[in-house]
Amino acid sequence: MNLIENQRIADGPTGLYQDLEEILMKNIVRHIRNYDQPIPTDEWLMQKLAEIGKLNKENIRLISEMTGISNTAAQRMLEEMAEKVTEELEPGFQYLVRHGLAGDAVKAAKSCNILQVMKTLRKQAKDTLNLCNTTMLYKARDAYKALVTDIAQTAGEMETKQSFLDLLNTETTASVIGAESRTQALRRCIQRFNEKGIPAFVDTAGREWTPEAYVNMAMRTTSGNAAHEIQMARCEDYGIDLIEVDSHAGARPKCAKDQGKIFDRANKSSKYPHWNTSSYGEPDGILGINCHHHIYPYVDGVSVRRHFPTDDMDANNKLYQEIQKQRALERSVRKQKRECMLYDELGDKEAFEAAAIKLKEKEKRLKQYVDKNDNLHRRTDREQVVGFDKRISAEARGAAAKKKEIT
DSSP: OOHHHHHHHHHHHHHHHHHHHHHHHHHHHHTTGGGGSSOOHHHHHHHHHTTHHHHHHHHHHHHHHHHHHHHHHHHHHHHHHHHHHHHHHHHHHHHHHHTTSSOOOOOGGGOHHHHHHHHHHHHHHHHHHHHHHHHHHHHHHHHHHHHHHHHHHHHHHHHHHHHHHHHHOOHHHHHHHTTOOHHHHHHHHHHHHHHHOOOSEEOTTOOEEOHHHHHHHHHHHHHHHHHHHHHHHHHHHHTOOEEEEOOOTTOOHHHHHHTTOEEETTSOOSSSOBGGGSSTTSTTSTTSTTOOOOEEEEOTTTSOOOOOOOSOHHHHHHHHHHHHHHHHHHHHHHHHHHHHHHHHHHTOHHHHHHHHHHHHHHHHHHHHHHHTOTTOOOOGGGGOOTTOOHHHHHHHHHHHHHHHHHO
16 A cells, blocks of 8 residues: 555545535625625624524535535545555465464454454544534634624725725825725635635644645544554464565655664564654654555565665655645645635626636646656646536636736
8 A cells, every 4th residue: 555545545535525615615605795785884794694593504504415425435435445455465464374474364354453443443534524524614604704794894994994085085095095895895805715714623722724634634644544553453363573664755754764664563573673662653753643654564584675764864855845845836726716716606707817817827836846846746636626617617717818818
């Protein structure tokens, strides 16, 4: 099981929660579309705050529809990982048994150790997604309240400025404000709303995690846990103590120190370092949160060593930083697509076209960055936004092309 496979398996639940965030944000914007109507700001704000109950019911329905799909995707993720790991490992274990190098064991499907691992991980995945559902429900409500309040306050500030300008009646000061209006107030607030999004998790330090960041981290970690816990379980079944940690370029610092080594998980070998001396168990250590590493059973004198410790830590760390930069550029593209989607929902063609031009620039920046680095490759699946459909995509391309022709 390699890095790409693990990420692909975890992408299912992660993509669903990215979709859910976009669906909830689009629903929120749907509730504030009438702000360009001639309604007094205070009256409009009271009307919108009175709609919170209705919005909440709609969001509960949207989240409920997603819950069954996401739980099924998470269970499928774990089952797929378990199948792949056992398919890869069992032939090697059976070879060892035939040559008297390991004790016989029950089939993987009946292994008490594996059944317990799967039971624990299923519950862990379900609890994680349930927490995300609850968090996104109340954070969507908070985001709506913050958005309508922000719109009212911003519009109020503009009205105050305009009244002052009317009193001065000078061209100079009028040009500073220009054509600021309710529509412009709405655009500013939509931009701030899009930038913040709807968090899926709030940690003990008060930091808010996006659905992409948290669900991806949680599901990839759970998927990785399934892989190495099942391997540990089968090693226990067959009486094998040694494990080999794989290695890859761009590993994070603590993982880089442990990768490519052979460890004794029983912590009794005089030849190999003990597992309890590694960074295992630390959040940012080997097999920890967001770790991309895997372990493999190792039999001294029989197994062929496939991985080795990192020689060039500087090159490793440089690649790690380059990968993080690519991920940041991908997030920027997705966020810009979401802004286009929200303006489309709002029916603001001018703001949509301006956002589309920015999108083209960000996509170009990402492409140039990946193209100039031989160690990176474009992942267009990481740039997808569920509400950014073919129609919106075509209109965005058209707006960007129109701007290019003018310039």
